[in-house]
Amino acid sequence: ETGVTQSPTHLIKTRGQQVTLRCSSQSGHNTVSWYQQALGQGPQFIFQYYREEENGRGNFPPRFSGLQFPNYSSELNVNALELDDSALYLCASSTDRREQYFGPGTRLTVT
Amino acid sequence: AQTVTQSQPEMSVQEAETVTLSCTYDTSENNYYLFWYKQPPSRQMILVIRQEAYKQQNATENRFSVNFQKAAKSFSLKISDSQLGDTAMYFCAFMGAPTGANSKLTFGKGITLSVRP
Numbered sequence: 001e002t003g004v005t006q007s008p009t010h011l012i013k014t015r016g017q018q019v020t021l022r023c024s025s026q027s028g029h030n031t032v033s034w035y036q037q038a039l040g041q042g043p044q045f046i047f048q049y050y051r052e053e054e055n056g057r058g059n060f061p062p063r064f065s066g067l068q069f070p071n072y073s074s075e076l077n078v079n080a081l082e083l084d085d086s087a088l089y090l091c092a093s094s095t096d097r098r099e100q101y102f103g104p105g106t107r108l109t110v111t
Numbered sequence: 112a113q114t115v116t117q118s119q120p121e122m123s124v125q126e127a128e129t130v131t132l133s134c135t136y137d138t139s140e141n142n143y144y145l146f147w148y149k150q151p152p153s154r155q156m157i158l159v160i161r162q163e164a165y166k167q168q169n170a171t172e173n174r175f176s177v178n179f180q181k182a183a184k185s186f187s188l189k190i191s192d193s194q195l196g197d198t199a200m201y202f203c204a205f206m207g208a209p210t211g212a213n214s215k216l217t218f219g220k221g222i223t224l225s226v227r228p
Contacts, residue, residue, distance in 0.1 A: 040221075042204075042218030058215065099161055102157075
């Protein structure tokens with residue numbers, strides 16, 4: 001059984017640029033959730049996709065957007081990057097919105 | 112809105128000893144799930160144990176067990192026979208019932224556990 005994978009591992013962007021992060025869900029899972037984890041903090045919920053539809057959103061501005069594909073993989077897009085967007089971005093997959101299994105994360109640095 | 116509180120920022124334990132990590136939460140829901148996740152320096156978030164609120168029996172997974180006190184809204188993790196590989200940040204997390212609204216995880220701030228040889 002393949003676990004949750006994320007790409008890229010690390011990313012360095014300049015303020016104002018746009019970035020796309022990718023997540024492949026675990027086999028058999030139909031729900032993907034995205035979290036932002038600042039250094040030394042707990043993850044904060046960005047949004048969730050269930051069967052290709054957005055199924056809830058945390059307190060993040062519209063420049064954070066996402067997508068889920070028919071194979072249940074997902075993308076997180078962030079426009080107009082700000083310095084405070086520097087964080088570890090975690091993707092988690094689950095079946096029917098139940099317990100979540102995480103990928104290794106993407107470390108984004110905005111300079 | 113749900114909140115999860117982990118008031119101990121750091122703990123240290125001798126190898127082979129037992130340690131308990133504390134967590135409290137606040138919710139108005141009756142049906143929900145609680146989790147402990149482990150995040151080692153490699154940063155991969157690993158599910159350690161889960162507890163359904165409707166189950167009175169405390170969950171156990173090998174050396175890991177929980178003390179779930181629903182009325183007190185307390186959910187502590189006990190690690191027995193601590194091993195060096197248990198060194199990590201531990202997060203307590205809450206999830207509402209996965210029906211209707213999103214099943215997001217609400218995390219505490221985490222506790223850094225160090226196991227001394």
